[in-house]
Amino acid sequence: MPAGSTTGGQRRLGGTMREDAWWLELLPVIVLLGAFGIYATLRAFEGIYYEWGPYLSPFYSPLIDPHHRWWPFSPALLILIWPLGFRVTCYYYRKAYYRAFFLDPPACAVSESGKRRYRGETAFPFILQNLHRYFLYVGFIFLIFLWRDAFRAFFFNGHIGVGVGTLVLLVNVILLTTYALSCHSLRHIAGGKLDCFSCVTFGGPRHTAWQWLSVLNGRHMLFAWISLITVGLTDLYIRLVASGAITDLRLL
Secondary structure (H helix, E strand, O other): OOOOOOOOOOOOOOOOOOOOOHHHHHHHHHHHHHHHHHHHHHEEEEEEEEOOOOEEEEHHOOOOOOOOOEEEEOHHHHHHHHHHHHHHOOHHHHHHHHHHHOOOOOOOOOOOOOOOOOOOOOOOOOHHHHHHHHHHHHHHHHHHHHHHHHHHOEEEEEEEEEHHHHHHHHHHHHHHHHOOOOOOOOHHHHHOOOOOHHHHHHHHHHHHHHHHHHHOOOEEEEEHHHHHHHHHHHHHHHHHHHOOOEEEEOOO
């Protein structure tokens, strides 16, 4: 009888022949994604403490209608759907939260519960996961704004300088860029769909780009987690400085 099944044919949740503590892999995903989701939601609706001096929180960039001339709510609500959509539809994150929050399935070779007709991502709302490539395109536009913010963070009242916040913003945008470049969809666009690089226009450069993107793609999970943590900490740092809870240290 297959692992996880019962005499009535009903699958038992968590049934498996695995002897390792497979459920331990779910805990950090639940903690990190859960904490980030709660924090990002609260910050998105808070609508204050997102800017100080030359620093602008990545949750609010690009900053649109901060004075509420036509938008009465938090400016973050105008733009967060795009970076959030990119992460939610990310191939790695799908695997992570399908397992951790939906138990679908809980892990490799671990049974789901009940009898269900598997429809994958062919029905609403999961069919929207196929928009991932388009979120990637928009994501690169947002990276332009974030690089602009990091550049502006070097200027204090018209003078070049470096604060802790400057380095925080710079590190954050570097990691976010690396995460975007390691995306499976970008690697596929560069050359993953080709059988013959020498048979297409710009085959040589595309092959080189595909090779470099493949190196990054091999560490996509790592970049996904590190960039998630740093973007949250970057916003938290700017919030603490803007609210007066801490003082930004000038290094130069």
